[in-house]
Amino acid sequence: MSAGVEDRLRGALGAENVKTAPEDLSVYSFDAYSEGKLPTAVVIPCDTRQVSAIVKIAREFEEPIIARGAGTGLCGGAVSVEGGGIIVSFARMHRLLELDAANRRAHVQPGLVNLQLSTHVAGAKLFYAPDPASQRSSTIGGNIATNAGGPHCLSYGTTVNHVLGLEIVDERGDVFTTDVDDAGYDVTAALVGSEGTLGIVTSAWVRLLRLPEATRVWLAAFSDIESASETVSAIIGAGILPTALEMMDSVIVSAVEQAFHAGYPTDAAAVLLIENAGFEDEMDGCEAAMQTIATQHGALSWRSARTQAERDALLAGRKGAVGAIGRIAPNYYTQDVTVPRSALPKALRAVEAAARENDLVVGNVFHAGDGNLHPLLVYDKRDRRQVGAVLATGDAILRAAIDLGGTISGEHGIGYEKRDAMTRVYGTEDLAAMARVRDVFDPQRTRNPEKIFPSGTRCIELSVPA
Ligand SMILES: Cc1cc2nc3c(=O)[nH]c(=O)nc-3n(C[C@H](O)[C@H](O)[C@H](O)COP(=O)(O)OP(=O)(O)OC[C@H]3O[C@@H](n4cnc5c(N)ncnc54)[C@H](O)[C@@H]3O)c2cc1C
Numbered sequence: 001m002s003a004g005v006e007d008r009l010r011g012a013l014g015a016e017n018v019k020t021a022p023e024d025l026s027v028y029s030f031d032a033y034s035e036g037k038l039p040t041a042v043v044i045p046c047d048t049r050q051v052s053a054i055v056k057i058a059r060e061f062e063e064p065i066i067a068r069g070a071g072t073g074l075c076g077g078a079v080s081v082e083g084g085g086i087i088v089s090f091a092r093m094h095r096l097l098e099l100d101a102a103n104r105r106a107h108v109q110p111g112l113v114n115l116q117l118s119t120h121v122a123g124a125k126l127f128y129a130p131d132p133a134s135q136r137s138s139t140i141g142g143n144i145a146t147n148a149g150g151p152h153c154l155s156y157g158t159t160v161n162h163v164l165g166l167e168i169v170d171e172r173g174d175v176f177t178t179d180v181d182d183a184g185y186d187v188t189a190a191l192v193g194s195e196g197t198l199g200i201v202t203s204a205w206v207r208l209l210r211l212p213e214a215t216r217v218w219l220a221a222f223s224d225i226e227s228a229s230e231t232v233s234a235i236i237g238a239g240i241l242p243t244a245l246e247m248m249d250s251v252i253v254s255a256v257e258q259a260f261h262a263g264y265p266t267d268a269a270a271v272l273l274i275e276n277a278g279f280e281d282e283m284d285g286c287e288a289a290m291q292t293i294a295t296q297h298g299a300l301s302w303r304s305a306r307t308q309a310e311r312d313a314l315l316a317g318r319k320g321a322v323g324a325i326g327r328i329a330p331n332y333y334t335q336d337v338t339v340p341r342s343a344l345p346k347a348l349r350a351v352e353a354a355a356r357e358n359d360l361v362v363g364n365v366f367h368a369g370d371g372n373l374h375p376l377l378v379y380d381k382r383d384r385r386q387v388g389a390v391l392a393t394g395d396a397i398l399r400a401a402i403d404l405g406g407t408i409s410g411e412h413g414i415g416y417e418k419r420d421a422m423t424r425v426y427g428t429e430d431l432a433a434m435a436r437v438r439d440v441f442d443p444q445r446t447r448n449p450e451k452i453f454p455s456g457t458r459c460i461e462l463s464v465p466a
Contacts (some may be wrong), residue, residue: 005061009043009086012053017044017092023038028087029079030340031071036079039066042087048167048175048202051088055200056173064446067196069111069142072134074334075415077146077195081450089451090141096120097203105164110141110201114148126208129156132411133319141201147193149411151244151275151318154369158411162190162207168199170440175202177422187439190437195413196448198441209326212277215243217305217314218287220294220371221268225249225364228270229344231297232368235290236341242290244275245369249333251328251374252321252363259324262317263310268300272368273318315381321365322376328361329378333390335397339406341371351375357396372410373401398424414452423454 009018019025019042028042029035040063045051058065062084067329068078079359080087090111099106102123108117114135118127131150132138138148144166150156165179166188178188191198222228228247235245248256248271253264272294276286291302307312325332339347348364355362355377366374377393381393398408398421408414408421422431435453438445 004057005057005063006041008056008061009041010430012057013043013045013050014405015273017046019043019180020308028068028071028089031073031078033074033415034063034076034079036076036081036416037083039080039087040084044089044092044296046092048169051169051200051202052173052175054086054088054173055169055171058175058401058446059171062446064449065139065200066448067145067200069139069145070113070137072138073146073415074336074412075146075417076352077298077410077413077415077448077451078142085449090139093145093202094139098219099124101126101208104210104443105205106208107203107205108140109203110139110144112140114138114140114143121208121328122211125211126185127211128206129153129209130162132157135319140204140206144192144201144204145194145196146413147409149370149372150343151246151367153411154367155241155243156209160189163192163204164207165205166191166201167203169202170199171444171447179205193413195415197438197452198447203237212279214280214283215275215277215311216283216287217311218274218290219264219301219303219305219314220272220274220291220299221301221303222270222272222298223268223300224298225270225348226345227298228272229348229368231272231294231299232344233341234293234297236369238289238293240286240289242271242274242276242286242369245366245367246273246318247271247319247366248273248318249364251361252324252365255324255327255363256321257318258327260313260317260320262313264314264317265301267381273314275315318365325363325376325378328363329380331379331381333377333379333394334412335373335375335394336409337379337398337406338370338372339401339404342373343404343406344368344373347371347373347400347404347406350404351397354393354396354400358393360389360393362393363420367410370410371406373397374410417453419450419452420451420454451456464465 025038066087068089093109094111095109131152132148143159147159167177225466361378363376377390379390
């Protein structure tokens with residue numbers, strides 16, 4: 001890196017907040033999906049003013065900018081793909097700036113960890129609804145950039161439904177704010193899910209919800225995954241919308257039980273974990289209706305968690321499912337696709353067939369109510385055959401989801417991983433329209449380059465002549 005840019009960054013942030021030693025940089029060359037290349041520098045600002053200064057210096061020295069939260073992303077979004085660039089870590093911008101309990105909203109910095117927000121506001125009987133399984137470590141900034149989902153998003157909606165306004169540092173280093181109540185274009189919604197390609201989120205106003213009076217958790221066990229999937233469609237088709245409706249197959253249940261002893265039945269082929277929250281007097285009726293549907297679809301058993309400890313154990317098992325996979329193999333790859341809910345049985349059959357064909361073990365743990373599948377392909381990356389099998393299986397699952405009328409990502413985003421798959425679901429005109437939006441915010445394409453758009457294309461190449 002040129003000494004000029006290093007000196008300028010150190011002058012703006014203090015030497016201890018600018019990392020350039022290779023051993024420091026290597027820590028930031030990974031996310032939960034991939035290994036990227038070494039960036040030029042990693043900078044750790046403490047406020048919006050410093051972020052603005054970083055962007056201005058980066059612009060002067062023609063260095064791209066990559067924002068980074070906790071690095072739990074599953075599509076290679078927070079890493080430098082080509083090498084170089086300045087990674088902006090929000091590890092020091094992690095505060096709850098203001099709790100406005102009367103209006104049920106909070107003003108937060110982007111580095112605040114998702115679960116900490118709910119912990120901070122619990123005293124006011126409020127909580128933040130989007131709850132990715134990574135919520136113990138992923139940040140609000142990363143959640144906004146990826147429009148994160150989670151079990152509760154079935155009834156509460158994904159992150160975009162909970163962001164009320166943003167403070168953004170743009171590509172010139174200027175600061176602007178958005179508010180969902182503003183007349184005109186809903187710029188807030190355009191920025192949510194933009195994976196750090198349109199601007200850097202330096203603070204956000206988020207919606208808080210009132211803690212429910214009652215929460216119940218149930219577990220239904222099935223002898224086959226089709227019956228469990230059909231139960232999901234039937235529950236929602238009957239007009240019942242529980243707060244979470246998650247499915248796990250026997251591979252996942254066995255790993256979770258080994259790791260956490262959550263209390264899941266290990267003799268079932270599929271388990272539905274259902275949570276509902278609301279008023280106490282609605283709960284029994286809701287349970288009776290769902291239990292009837294599950295029984296009609298062949299449920300082997302139906303269990304209601306009786307105590308808070310039992311509820312916590314069942315939910316913690318689901319949230320820890322991905323980590324529990326370490327009990328089966330040293331590595332895993334999570335595919336993330338969405339299909340119409342009614343196509344779940346077909347999609348699961350396609351997952352099973354693809355894994356069988358490539359001689360791989362697959363576990364399914366997913367947001368069944370949203371039709372959002374997460375097949376976990378377990379493997380050992382030291383075995384080249386298995387690495388090839390994972391790539392082939394992941395691709396077959398992607399193809400099957402598209403053929404079933406679904407799409408290539410439910411919540412993890414596109415990032416680097418799936419940018420080439422964008423051409424499978426979008427035509428040139430669609431991609432060109434997106435590229436024009438990007439051009440407005442980032443004409444030089446210096447915000448998180450090599451992400452979202454297919455490799456080898458520049459925005460200009462996607463532009464459709466008038
Ligand atoms: C075990 C596990 C379970 C998971 N479960 C879920 C789940 O249930 N639902 C789900 O949606 N995801 C899930 N994920 C994926 C991941 O946790 C989410 O995508 C999360 O939102 C990423 O947050 P992060 O803070 O780690 O962001 P990072 O990984 O650091 O970054 C993700 C993207 O956000 C951008 N970004 C980060 N901060 C900013 C900012 N301030 N301004 C602009 N752009 C920014 C980055 O450039 C990058 O493109 C899971 C991951 C793991 C490892």
